[in-house]
Amino acid sequence: MDIKFNADVIVVGAGPSGVAAALSVARVGKKVILVERAQYPGSKNMYGGAVYTTALKEVFGEDFDKFKYERVINTHTWSFLNETGSFEMTYKNNEATCAYAIKRFQLESQMIEIVKKHGVYYIPNTLVKNLIQENGSVVGIQTEQEKYYAPITILADGVNSLLAKELNLRNDYQTKDMILSVKEAIKLDKKTIEERFNLKDDLSNGVNKQYFGSDFGKLKQYKNLFMMTFLYTFKDTLMLGVGVNLADLSRNKLNINEILDEVKLHPDIAPLVKNGQTIEYSAHLIPEGGYKKIPKLTSNGVIIAGDAAGFVNGVHFEGTNFALISGKLAGESALVALENNDYSQNTLSIYMKKLEKSFILKDLYSYRNVIENLYSRSDSLSKYYPKKIKELFEIITCANCVSKSKQIREYFFSYFKDRKITELFKDIFAASKCALDVFFGK
Amino acid sequence: MENQENKKSIQDKLATIKYNCDSKSHLVVDQKKCAKCKEKTCTQICPAKVYELDENLNEIVVQYENCLECGACRIACPKNAISWEYPSSGCGVVFKNN
Structure with missing residues (x-):
């Protein structure tokens, strides 16, 4: 025809x-x-x-x-969550305009x-x-x-x-190729957001926070739970969400909303969303099968x-x-x-x-191999290292009247004693593979 | 118990969402396959708790009106028993604030 x-x-x-x-x-x-x-x-x-x-x-x-945008996103934080707090790194470029909320x-x-x-x-x-x-x-x-x-x-x-x-x-x-993500849009007034996140009032800066770790609250009990938590500041709304691999959710018989609710209770996240009103809940899949x-x-x-x-x-x-x-x-x-x-x-x-x-x-x-490698070491990333980071900073910050050398030596050797030594080598191998892949990539 | 808590939490969150309800379900499960399914993954994985097991009938009840159209159930279903389509033109979830 x-x-x-x-x-x-x-x-x-x-x-x-x-x-x-x-x-x-x-x-x-x-x-x-x-x-x-x-x-x-x-x-x-x-x-x-x-x-x-x-x-x-x-x-x-x-x-x-x-x-027209709600805020320019130019502050980035990476945070490792543990039971009682977190270790956080911040990068801020007040003049950057790479991302809009x-x-x-x-x-x-x-x-x-x-x-x-x-x-x-x-x-x-x-x-x-x-x-x-x-x-x-x-x-x-x-x-x-x-x-x-x-x-x-x-x-x-x-x-x-x-x-x-x-x-x-x-x-x-397949389930392992997909991340399920849910988020809440949480309404707060503009001024409160600017005070809580140390932002200018002209919308020319905003924050994207990324959180790693699942070794807190109810989530402690779940093995192989690699999750990413994110928070973005909009004008008078915060976007708080989590992304978790579908296979991990299935295996642990977990509903992702339980994870999001648990995240909202974490001592370093709860104050950020305090008194906010959830005005929308949404869900989406993210394809992570990659190359x-x-x-x-x-x-x-x-x-x-x-x-x-x-x-x-x-x-x-x-x-x-x-x-x-x-x-x-x-x-x-x-x-x-x-x-x-x-x-x-x-x-x-x-x-x-x-x-x-x-x-x-x-x-x-x-x-092409990075996500796979990260997942293969998910308990290390989500549970073990957040704990080790906490231990290190306890030594540095607690003034506990014990010899520093002794503590640092013990801390160093604990990496070989906490777990089977093969676990450590597997972590190093996976990390090196990720780094080399990217360094010698295209 | 925990499940009840999560169900309540999800119900509260779903109440924040606007829907243009379709007259027929865009999600159809094959009850024969479901009856043989031990995992009933759909009842646990869905972020909107669209799927529930009616224990008396041993059937999956599908509350398609609450669907967020993410597609997780389709991929996670171990029996490939969910026929998953988009709602009709203009129907289904209407995100306004995300």
């Missing part, structure tokens, strides 16, 4: 990667349809709390200045407004049920209401990407970008930048195919080359 195309490109999903893809196609005057299942922009999306501005600038160019409703609304001005045809409130295929090529989408045809479809339909699955571009994920679990990224007439492709660097909390840039590259690859009038997998595979040149596949490659 002769297909009558409605557009040059269809993009499924109006999150960061879909919007970026649509924009890069529309910029050169090609016709692009952006379909989103949610009624309101961003209302199906969830993240920890920061969008990275380098990527936002690269995608939106001169429109970047239009973005923006609520997703605001972020997606602003992005969509911009791309509409550039000619993107935005269709919200529309669920794509299937892809339409003809002669082994994707030629359009079947929504609940109607059909749209285009020679190229870009799948930016998020972590669950049912459409990529439908095309058999990826296998089903080894990347799906087939192109097929005839189709390209995958963003979370749908598993583009996340969980170690550094990077996701929005991967989404934005992969979306942009997907759009640019579609343009190459349009120019050549050839929408085959062969032509679209230029996407792979573009990704290889960018930080996306380089970082995913360099970190």
Whole structure:
């Protein structure tokens, strides 16, 4: 049959990667349809709390200045939690503007407004049920209401990407490849947040706190529980959440909300959220399979970008930048195919080359074993070392009237006596492997 | 007991969320597979406690109205018994503050 195309490109999903893809196609005057299942922009999306501005600038160019944010995130803390307190490191650059805290409703609304001005045809409130295929090529989408045809479809339909699955571009994920994350938006007044976190009152600085360790409260009893806790300061809201591997949750028969509630009771976190009112609870999956679990990224007439492709660097909390840039590259690859009038997998595979040149596949490659290595040592990271850090600082800070040399010697030898010595070597091996992988990465 | 506490906590949190309720469930479980499932992982893993075991009927009750659309149940289900789709256009959870 002769297909009558409605557009040059269809993009499924109006999150960061879909919007970026649509924009890069529309910029050169090609016709692009952006379909989103949610009624309101961003209302199906969830993240920890920061969008990275380098990527936002690269995608939106001169429109970047239009973005309104709640706070600039330029203070970072890394904290190791123990039963009675924590060890915390802070890095603060008052002039940095690398990350903005923006609520997703605001972020997606602003992005969509911009791309509409550039000619993107935005269709919200529309669920794509299937892809339409003809002669082994994707030629359009079947929504609940109607059909749209285009020679190229870009799948930016998020972590669950049912459409990529439908095309058999990826296998089903396993629990160990997924982090489940939940968070609460906790309302406090602006001034209280600024006092508690030592922030200026002009929204030009804000904090991202990352917490490690699960050796406190009720969580002490669970083995192999590697969790990351995060907190972001917004204008008059705090975002407090946790991310835990699905396999760890299943094995420990734990519900992630129990973990979040326990975190809120920790003596170093409770005062930060005190008297706050939870105004929203949300949940999301984060793909952490990394390089080894990347799906087939192109097929005839189709390209995958963003979370749908598993583009996340969980170690550094990077996701929005991967989404934005992969979306942009997907759009640019579609343009190459349009120019050549050839929408085959062969032509679209230029996407792979573009990704290889960018930080996306380089970082995913360099970190390909890191998450796995961290998980293999999860009790060391979450229980043992937070405890050892505590012991060390007790020696340094407690003035307990015992010879320092004696204590330091005992402390040093305790690393060989606390556990089986092989545990220590396994930790050193895993840490070295992570470090070498990244150092000699791409 | 602890489970009851968590259930209450989740109920309170779900009350903060706006939903556009779909008329039919986007989550369908295969009760035959569930009956044979020992783990009943769905009842424990879901951050919104959508799945509950009705012990009298030995069936899984699905409160799809509370679903946060994360997808955890689909991946964690050991029997592959959950048919997981998105709610119809515009339906389901509406995050406004996250």
